[in-house]
Amino acid sequence: MSCMTGSNPAGGKPHGSRITIEAPVLRIGAGQSDYEGLSRYVDFLRKPRGLHMTLLHVGILDDLVQDIEAWTKGMSRSENVLPEIVGWLTELPVLQGFLGKSDKLVPLGGGRLMGLEVDVPQEVHDYQALLVQGLHVLLDDLGLDNIDDFILSSPALGYRSPRWLPHIAVGKARTRHDPPMEIAPVPVEFGDSQIRNRDSLPLPG
Incomplete structure (x- = not known):
């Protein structure tokens, strides 16, 4: 669920x-x-700037709109769907910064990446669950049925599992079969939650 993408x-x-x-x-x-x-465990260690923990992957909005239109067989039209998604995103509450810790590197993305598995406070799990519940409500309002199936099958949303694993992608796995690796425990400090590429969202109206 973790992505490193420019704003263009x-x-x-x-x-x-x-x-x-x-x-x-x-x-x-x-x-x-x-x-x-961590470079002793992974290749191409990512630069510290831009490291993040994904709380909810929404995907490319045009692709998500197309997924919704296909799921509803055209009943939900893009001109109605897009403003609803943008409105929901911009009205989400902000999760305040928090402290976590990590003592394990785990394979991600089918084994192509390695990431720090992070223990986070319960309020972070609660916030992430709130995001998923809010997504359910949004999709229900947009006329979707079998919403769990849609979330897991939508290419735009990109889910592979209903279980959320708090993690930070840090670099490339040395092989596609790298196992989880124990490391010396490290604290991890996070800032307030934010919308990546928020400046690319269309203006309301």
Whole structure:
């Protein structure tokens, strides 16, 4: 569910930026050296700036709208769906910054990436569950049925499992079969939740 994407629309599409709700990483361990030490376990360690924990992956809005139109067999039209999604996103409450900790690297994305599995406070789990519940309500209001099936099958939303694993993607796995690896425990500090590529959302009206 974790994505590293620029803010420019992809492919010239007006709503082509990938949208996620995420908590930015402010610090891992005692500082830069603690994070750089992870390079002994992974290839192409990501730069600290931009590291984040994805709380909800929404995807490219145009693609999500198309998924919804296909699911409802055209009953939900894009001109109605898009403003509803944008309104819901911009009205979401903000999760305040929090502290977590990690002592394990785990494979992600079918084994192509490695990420820190993070223990987070219960309020973070509660907030993530609130996001999923809100997505359910939004999709119900848009006329979808079998919403759990839609969420798990929508290419735009990109879910592979109904279970949310708090994690931070940090680099490329050295092989596609890298196992989970124990590391020395490190604290992880997160900032307030935010919408990635918020400036690409269409204006209301």
